Amino acid sequence: MSRRLRIGLISFAHVHAAGLASTLRAHEAVEFTGIHDEDPARGMAAASEHGAKWHETLDSLLAASEAVVIASTNVDHRRYAEAAAAQGVHVLSEKPLATTVADGRAMIDACRLAPVQLGVAFPVRSSPAVVALKEAIAGGALGQIRAVRATNPGQYPGRWFGDKHLAGGGAVMDHTVHAADAIRWLAGDEFARVQAELGSFIYGLAVEDCGLLTCDLVSGAFASIDCSWSRPQTFPTWGGVTLHVVGEKTTVDVDVFRQALTHYDDTAGHTRLLGWGDDLTARMVGDFARAILAGRDVPINGEDGLRALEVAVAAYRSAETKRPVAIADVRA
Amino acid sequence: MPLGVGVIGAGFAGAMHARSALGLDDVRVVAVAALPLDQAAALAKECGARVATAEEICAAPDVDLVVVATPTHLHAGYAMAAAKAGKHVFCEKPIARTREQAEAMVRACDAAGVTLAVGHVVRYFPEYQRAKQLIDDGTLGRPAMATLVRGNFSVGSAREWYLDPAKSGGVVLDLMLHDLDTVRWWFGEPSRVYARRFTGSAGLEYALATIRYEDRPIVHIEGSWAEHSGFRTGFELRGDRGMLVHDSRAASPLTVQSPAGPASPAMMAAPTLSESPYRRQLRDLFARIRHGERPLVDGHEGLRSLALGLAVIESADSGRVVEWKAPA
Numbered sequence: 300m301s302r303r304l305r306i307g308l309i310s311f312a313h314v315h316a317a318g319l320a321s322t323l324r325a326h327e328a329v330e331f332t333g334i335h336d337e338d339p340a341r342g343m344a345a346a347s348e349h350g351a352k353w354h355e356t357l358d359s360l361l362a363a364s365e366a367v368v369i370a371s372t373n374v375d376h377r378r379y380a381e382a383a384a385a386q387g388v389h390v391l392s393e394k395p396l397a398t399t400v401a402d403g404r405a406m407i408d409a410c411r412l413a414p415v416q417l418g419v420a421f422p423v424r425s426s427p428a429v430v431a432l433k434e435a436i437a438g439g440a441l442g443q444i445r446a447v448r449a450t451n452p453g454q455y456p457g458r459w460f461g462d463k464h465l466a467g468g469g470a471v472m473d474h475t476v477h478a479a480d481a482i483r484w485l486a487g488d489e490f491a492r493v494q495a496e497l498g499s500f501i502y503g504l505a506v507e508d509c510g511l512l513t514c515d516l517v518s519g520a521f522a523s524i525d526c527s528w529s530r531p532q533t534f535p536t537w538g539g540v541t542l543h544v545v546g547e548k549t550t551v552d553v554d555v556f557r558q559a560l561t562h563y564d565d566t567a568g569h570t571r572l573l574g575w576g577d578d579l580t581a582r583m584v585g586d587f588a589r590a591i592l593a594g595r596d597v598p599i600n601g602e603d604g605l606r607a608l609e610v611a612v613a614a615y616r617s618a619e620t621k622r623p624v625a626i627a628d629v630r631a
Numbered sequence: 632m633p634l635g636v637g638v639i640g641a642g643f644a645g646a647m648h649a650r651s652a653l654g655l656d657d658v659r660v661v662a663v664a665a666l667p668l669d670q671a672a673a674l675a676k677e678c679g680a681r682v683a684t685a686e687e688i689c690a691a692p693d694v695d696l697v698v699v700a701t702p703t704h705l706h707a708g709y710a711m712a713a714a715k716a717g718k719h720v721f722c723e724k725p726i727a728r729t730r731e732q733a734e735a736m737v738r739a740c741d742a743a744g745v746t747l748a749v750g751h752v753v754r755y756f757p758e759y760q761r762a763k764q765l766i767d768d769g770t771l772g773r774p775a776m777a778t779l780v781r782g783n784f785s786v787g788s789a790r791e792w793y794l795d796p797a798k799s800g801g802v803v804l805d806l807m808l809h810d811l812d813t814v815r816w817w818f819g820e821p822s823r824v825y826a827r828r829f830t831g832s833a834g835l836e837y838a839l840a841t842i843r844y845e846d847r848p849i850v851h852i853e854g855s856w857a858e859h860s861g862f863r864t865g866f867e868l869r870g871d872r873g874m875l876v877h878d879s880r881a882a883s884p885l886t887v888q889s890p891a892g893p894a895s896p897a898m899m900a901a902p903t904l905s906e907s908p909y910r911r912q913l914r915d916l917f918a919r920i921r922h923g924e925r926p927l928v929d930g931h932e933g934l935r936s937l938a939l940g941l942a943v944i945e946s947a948d949s950g951r952v953v954e955w956k957a958p959a
Contacts, residue, residue: 445829446837448853450778494825494952496841496849500775501871509776509869511849513825513841515950521827523839523851529776529869545837545857621823621952 303330304588306391307364309357309379310336310371311345313393314456315420315580319368320349322581328588335360337371361386366591368420368584369393372465373472377402384413391418391587391597395476395611396604398467400629403608407601418587418597419604421480423540425582426555432544433485441546444486447522449478453538455528461504469506471497471614474526476607477540479514480599482524483606485544488516490606494623495614501528512614515623524610535561536572555579633659634917637688637718639709640700641665641674642790644723648698648750649678651910658917662688666701685709689716696721696746696920702792703799707732710747711739719746719920721913724812725804725940726933728797730958733937737930748916748926749933751812755908755915758877762868763817765875772872774818774848779810779866782858785834794834802836803828803947804940807854810866811943812928812936814842814850820957821850824939826947831857840943934958 306329308320323331333352336342346353354360361367361382366389369379376397380390390410396419397403410417423429435441451474459465466472483489492515497507512524530538540555558576583599590597609626617624634657638649641663652658660678664685665671675682688694689712697713699706699722707727710720720740726749727733740747753759765771783806792798799805803826814821822845828838837857842850848869868875884903906914916926935957946953 445831445835446827446839448839492950494841496825496843498775498847498849500773500847501869509849511776511841511851513827513839515827521829521839523841525776525778525851527776527869529874531869531874534874543853545835545855547831547835550855550857550859623825623950623952 302592303328304592305330305332305363305365306588307332307354307360307367308334308351309360309367309369310375311338311341312372312375312459313370314458315393316345316370318580319370319584320345320351322578322584323368324349324351326581326584326588328585328592332363333360337375357382358386361388364388366391366588372459373398373467374465377406380406380417381409384409384415387413387415389415389418389591391420391584392604393420394604395467395472395608396601397608398472400605400609400612403601403605407605410601416591416597417601419599419601420583421477421599421603421607422579422583423477423481423555424484424599425577425579425586427577428553428555429481429485432542432551432553435551436485436546440549441544441551442548444488444518444520444544444546446520446545447482447486448543449482449522450525450541451475451478451538452525452527452529454530454532454534455502455508461502461506463506466506468611468615469499469504470508470526470528471495471510471512471611473528475510475512475524475611475614476604478524478526478542479607479610480603481540481542482516482522483603485542486516486518486520488518488520490610490626491515491517492623492625493610493613493617495617497614497618510614512610514610533569535570536574633657634920635659635661635693635695636698637662637664637683637691637694637696638674638698638700639664639685639688641671642700644750645698645700646674647909648700648721648723648913649674651907651913653678655910655914655917658913661693662691664688685712689713689718694718699723703804704728704797707736710736714739714743714745714747717743717745721748721750721916722933723750724933725800725808725937726930727937728800728804730934730938730941733930733934737934740930746920746926747930749928749930750912751809751928751933751936752908752912753809753813754816754927755911757904757908758882759813762866762875762877766817766868766870770873771868771870771875774868774870776869777814777817777848777866778851779813780853780855781806781810781864782853782855783862784859785836785856800940800944801828801830802854802856803838803943804937806856807838807840807852807943808936808940810852810854811840811842811939814852815936815939818844818848818850821939821955824942824946824953824955826943828944828947838943838947840946931959
């Protein structure tokens with residue numbers, strides 16, 4: 300690749316920030332322009348650790364960058380995206396796009412007006428197994444998709460992820476969007492209605508740590524999503540993403556992170572799964588960067604992010620009302 | 632004196648129960664009925680029993696207990712005829728196709744003073760019993776989430792009545808009912824139910840149900856006749872102090888392969904327990920009858936699990952959350 304895209308990283312609040320920094324530093328399509336963080340101590344330490352330039356001000360980072368990755372708390376996505384758009388800088392936002400549908404819509408509008416591109420971090424689409432399933436579906440191998448049972452359970456991430464203001468909710472806001480986006484993309488379908496049962500059962504949080512969504516799609520297919528922070532502390536990995544897809548002709552199971560060595564570690568006193576599959580973050584960032592360098596649309600855009608966010612927002616409303624909720628009723 | 636057993640129905644369930652009764656102490660399979668009658672011949676011969684009509688079985692002095700293993704919509708008629716003749720009844724699950732049928736069976740057996748037991752055999756599977764024990768003794772802490780899956784290839788190609796919802800109740804009453812009964816056994820009576828299902832071509836049928844308890848747990852159940860590689864069960868049970876995971880595919884101590892490729896999918900996994908759960912179920916039932924005790928799953932309990940299955944269907948067909956109130 301002749302030219303690299305100059306990309307900066309905003310905030311180390313998110314648990315994915317360290318992985319994103321490593322990717323930005325190493326990726327052949329990227330020139331890593333440095334880090335800004337609303338918490339200077341955290342940001343300076345991260346810059347030092349990742350061999351990146353520290354930017355005291357957001358403007359300094361934006362001035363040095365053609366694009367930024369936002370790895371802040373969820374509630375801050377909007378203000379950072381709007382600031383980047385105002386400086387003509389493209390945006391790749393961590394998921395969920397925002398904590399409210401209105402904020403997500405505002406981000407899309409700001410980027411369109413600028414105009415800059417707005418991408419959303421859904422690395423599940425970068426899994427070769429998921430891509431293979433997408434191609435099988437497109438080729439008709441499954442027949443009509445009738446049902447999907449999806450899970451994205453994980454360990455409780457801690458930090459601010461249990462803070463309703465900063466995160467926008469709990470497990471539903473954190474994990475629903477990955478599965479919802481994968482289902483939309485794979486099935487070429489849209490969500491129409493959501494029913495959800497939520498509970499705060501495990502960690503004593505003010506937000507839900509357990510959630511189960513049952514969704515109707517526009518085509519008439521249905522899907523369930525288990526988004527719970529249900530993996531115990533002794534679980535051998537952070538969690539996982541699975542899809543059980545029932546087609547009229549064929550049934551397919553996807554376990555995105557199944558490629559792993561089991562490490563029975565006497566030194567550490569625990570058993571861990573060591574993934575050896577593709578680096579999905581690197582593939583996702585590379586696809587984003589190459590699209591912008593080539594002047595193409597980014598593969599996962601703000602509208603995709605908003606569609607997935609709507610499912611999470613509808614789940615909260617369903618749990619409040621104890622009724623299924625139409626997506627149209629939460630749409631901005 | 633040995634307990635005499637008459638079996639009505641010589642299909643999958645009838646053969647399973649008859650073979651399970653063979654070899655139990657003080658039990659004799661004396662007669663087998665089927666429609667048409669000649670379909671009972673092979674099983675009767677295997678059991679050293681006579682071929683008889685259902686009416687003859689109910690009237691026979693050497694029959695103490697009647698196994699009802701007919702298509703689901705016919706359970707009630709045979710069970711009530713047996714009760715009226717003073718026979719104990721062991722009925723394959725679901726207890727009946729409709730709530731009214733099940734209630735009539737319970738009334739008839741109570742009035743006749745005979746035992747009515749329902750074959751919710753999962754309560755005799757060691758992996759499900761062990762989970763129950765770890766819930767009850769507090770090892771898992773308070774249950775938070777449970778997911779139970781159960782799938783098979785479509786059985787309709789072998790037995791047409793399964794595909795007629797008026798006869799079998801489809802995948803919800805035939806297959807998912809096992810797990811609906813299991814969650815009632817594990818956690819008690821839930822608060823509300825939400826479900827979706829579809830029926831496809833070639834006997835394909837699939838359902839997802841969410842069963843919510845007033846406080847906790849949240850339970851998700853998959854019932855599938857789209858599991859083309861064959862029978863599978865699994866559960867994941869998360870309490871606030873730990874998690875249990877079961878996957879039948881990872882739990883077989885015996886795997887067979889040959890140059891001819893994998894064997895055609897069997898209805899059930901190969902027996903790898905010294906005593907099958909089906910035989911344990913009958914052994915326990917016969918012991919309880921001898922001691923004048925109630926069966927582990929009586930007619931009232933079978934009725935409640937059927938009613939939960941009917942609530943799942945009601946929710947799936949109406950698109951509404953169904954509030955659950957267990958029948959008495």
